[in-house]
Amino acid sequence: MKMSFVVHGGDFRVPAGYEAEFEAVLAKALKGDGTIKVTIEPNYQKRTxxxxxxxxxxxxxxxxxxxxxxxxxxxxxxxxxxxxxxxxxxxxxxxxxxxxxxxxxxxxxxxxxxxxxxxxxxxxxxxxxxxxxxxx
Structure with a gap:
């Protein structure tokens, strides 16, 4: 299971409306070996x-x-x-x-x-x- 959302700024929080989905992904991931992978990348949409x-x-x-x-x-x-x-x-x-x-x-x-x-x-x-x- 995978999820994606955009966060503005360096003060990371799970955005409103994504909490339940985040908890589900986390619960599923922790059933494995107890680790999760978090990837942070810029959401860059080049200007024209x-x-x-x-x-x-x-x-x-x-x-x-x-x-x-x-x-x-x-x-x-x-x-x-x-x-x-x-x-x-x-x-x-x-x-x-x-x-x-x-x-x-x-x-x-x-x-x-x-x-x-x-x-x-x-x-x-x-x-x-x-x-x-x-x-x-």
Missing amino acids: LKENAYFHVLCKRLSEMAGGTQEDIKEMAKAKAVHLGYPMEKDKSGNPIKGDYGFKGIPSSEANIGECALLIEAVHMLASENGYYLED
Whole structure:
């Protein structure tokens, strides 16, 4: 018997809804020689160039509409995306890095498909909160 789930961050817990399945797998595994094998691997879904490019296009459009630089819009969007679950950039000690607009997000070049979607959503939220509409 085998099970799989995704965990965010290094603080591992069996996610809600998987407890019974985990207990069943564990009970079955322990009937053998009493050992189980635990495998941890990144859940990396590579971003596409299209998604990354779209994020940059939206940042450029918003910067042209609202003023300011494209880089500022990117940093604001990343800080907003952190609140949506986007990964934070960390220093060598593993502590989150705070920027001018809140906690800094990882570079978009390191973002996977789901993380790029959070960035795109954050740019749309920034635009809407400031009275702008970004057409697709």
